[in-house]
Amino acid sequence: MHRLLTALLLALAATSTTPAVAAQESCKGLRYGEGTREVCLKQGESSFADAVVSFKPGKRAAAGTAAKPGHTLGKPDYTMPSAPGFLALGCDGELVVRFDDNALVQSAGPDLYIFEVGPDVEATDVAVSIDGETWIEVGRVEGARSDLELEGLIKDDQSYRFVRMRNASTDCAGRYPGADIDAVAAVGSAMRLSLDSAVLFDVGSAELKPAARDELLRVAGLVKARSGTGPIRIEGHTDSDGDAAMNLALSQRRAQSVLDFMAAEAGLDRQRMQSIGAGESRPVVANDSIVNKARNRRVEMIVR
Ligand SMILES: [Ca+2]
Ligand SMILES: [Ca+2]
Incomplete structure (x- = not known):
């Protein structure tokens, strides 16, 4: 028994003295x-x-x-x-x-x-x-x-x-x-997922459409497939149409709706998630066409 323990300690000591090999082995990417x-x-x-x-x-x-x-x-x-x-x-x-x-x-x-x-x-x-x-x-x-x-x-x-x-x-x-x-x-790379608001919500609403369910479950699957248990930031974004304060409030409620679904229905840990509304402050493209405005209406998930 004692000899076995000594052998084990020696083996542990041997692996700890080869940092180069350890570094290579520790890189999973x-x-x-x-x-x-x-x-x-x-x-x-x-x-x-x-x-x-x-x-x-x-x-x-x-x-x-x-x-x-x-x-x-x-x-x-x-x-x-x-x-x-x-x-x-x-x-x-x-x-x-x-x-x-x-x-x-x-x-x-x-x-x-x-x-x-x-x-x-x-x-x-x-x-x-x-x-x-x-x-x-x-x-x-x-x-x-x-x-x-x-x-x-x-x-x-x-x-x-x-x-x-x-x-x-x-x-x-x-x-x-x-x-x-x-x-x-x-x-330092987080996974970024961008969800089209038109798939998730009706115009002006923060209530998830029935059809949003499949999309959110699909996205939750991507999150679960990724190794890591870091924070998940859920950000709501709108286009520039309408009042900025109302857009901010709507984007916050939409981000919260996605968070609630992910916790209650899709099995993601609520403790990891945080919802934020960005309103119209962070467009991905200029709000200069119908197509571009639609691209700006989105909920992003930043997964660490
Ligand atoms: Ca650093
Ligand atoms: Ca990339």
């Missing part, structure tokens, strides 16, 4: 890089940016395949300088990307990772935003440092969908001027 550039994306492929919001190439712009901002979306796919798969920002270049199926949140350890590639290492200033309008500068990536710790810079209970990168190197000569961006990943 996607793992990239080595040493100081190593990163574990626990939420896998959804961690990456999903859409280009804007790209200003700057004074000295790249040409050809290195000038396509879409190359910064999804997983990193750079293989060699002559191949497409990255964007050269240009000397004064500025790129804004957006997360759609996920959102950047503060987590333990670094929260944002910029995959910068190519033979030259160039500095990039990074900012993040909740709405794409108000920006928080979060630091600079350069050389060996590709990740950013956002603790103390962003709010713990908020989620950020926009990342802005500005080339910060002054030496931007050559065929690929400025920083070469291959991919952008939220290491």
Whole structure:
């Protein structure tokens, strides 16, 4: 018995002295890089940016395949300088990307990772935003440092969908001027689900339609399939039609209706959930057409 215990303790000691192996094994998602550039994306492929919001190439712009901002979306796919798969920002270049199926949140350890590639290492200033309008500068990536710790810079209970990168190197000569961006990943990544208000509610009502049930049960299934027991933020949003105060109140009641259903009927833990009304304050697109207004009428779930 005593010998068995000693063997067990020795085995435990042996595993604790091999942190590199332990780190690899502990990454259940996607793992990239080595040493100081190593990163574990626990939420896998959804961690990456999903859409280009804007790209200003700057004074000295790249040409050809290195000038396509879409190359910064999804997983990193750079293989060699002559191949497409990255964007050269240009000397004064500025790129804004957006997360759609996920959102950047503060987590333990670094929260944002910029995959910068190519033979030259160039500095990039990074900012993040909740709405794409108000920006928080979060630091600079350069050389060996590709990740950013956002603790103390962003709010713990908020989620950020926009990342802005500005080339910060002054030496931007050559065929690929400025920083070469291959991919952008939220290491601290929450799942973002957007529900169409028209599926859930009648106009002006916060009472769930019978047909909403299937959609909400489907969404609850996605939440349950995700590992994690962190907070779930349920946000109601409206378009800009009508009175702002009434929209705010309606969005709050709708978010609460979804929360109540998720707790009472869909088996999600009420203690994890919080409902918030944002009214018309946070559109995803300009309220300039019938189609766009419909896109802005939504209930979002941000799941950690
Ligand atoms: Ca994504
Ligand atoms: Ca962090």
